[in-house]
Amino acid sequence: MFDFSGLVAVITGASSGLGVQFARALAAQGANLVLLARRVPKLQAVADEVRDMFGVEVLPVGCDVTNLDQVRAAVDAVDARFGRADILVNNAGTGGVAPALDMTDEQWDADIALDLTATFRVTREFMNRLIKRSDCGRVINISSMYGLVGNTTIPTSAYHAAKGGVVNLTRALAAEWAKDSVTVNCICPGYFETELTAEALKTPEFQEYVKQWVPLGRQGKAGELNTALLFLASPESSYVTGTSVVVDGGYTCV
C-alpha cells in the first residue's frame, strides 16, 4: 500500500508552506512531481531538494493559477514531460484578513479568485487533458477548517466563503466524475505555521486562543497533514470520493 512509484503528482502552491510538505510526502512514496507556483527560484530550490533526497523526477513550472493562459501553459508543459497526471493537489491559496464591513470588492474578488475559482479552473484544465488519461485519477483540494465553520479571532469572511465553496465543489466534482473513476476529495487543515500564518500564530494572544479552543491544545506540526494526503491520493483509496478529511486537532468538533 501507498506505493506511488511512477505516478505523476501535480501540486499547486509548492514554493512554500504546506505545498512543500506535500511535495516531500508524495516524493517519499515514489511519486514524480510537478510543482506549480509564481516564485520560480523558490520552486526550483524545492525541486532540487526533493529530487536529491528521493531520486524522483521533478518538473517545476512557474504559474499564476489565477491566470488561465498560464494554467494552460502548465498543462502543456506536463503533457510534454509526462503525458498524463495522476494526482492533482490544489493547494495554492491565501487568506485575506478584513472585517466584513470594511472589505472592498477588490479584496473579496481576489480571495475568491485564488481560493475558489482557481481551484476549479486548474482542476478543469488538468482533468480535460491529463487526469482523464490516468488509471487512478485523484484530485485533492486543500480547503480549511474555516471552510466548515466561522471564527471569532480573525475576520476573514471571503476566505470562509471560498473555502466553504471548495468543500462543496469537491462533492459536486466527485459526483460528476465518478463515472470516469476519478476521485475528488478535500483536506480541511487547522492551524499550521507557514508563511501565510506565522505572523498571526506566533502572537501570545493566538497561542492562548489555540490552547483554549483546539482540543489537542496546540497547532499542527509540519508533516501532520501527510497521512491524510497520502490516504486520499493512494490508488488503494478508490472507493473514497466527495469527502473532507478534517485535520484540525479537534477544533471543529466542539
Ligand code: NDP
Ligand atoms: P503559504 O503562503 O506558505 O503557501 C501558499 C502557496 O500558494 C505558495 O507556494 C504560493 O507561492 C502559492 N500561491 C499563492 N498565490 C498563488 C497564485 N496566484 N498562483 C500560484 N501559486 C500561488 O501558505 P500555506 O502553505 O499555509 O497555504 C497552503 C494552503 O493551505 C492554502 O490553500 C491555505 O488556504 C491552506 N490552509 C492553510 C492553513 C494553515 O494554517 N497554514 C490552514 C488551512 C488551510 P507563490 O507565492 O510562489 O506563487
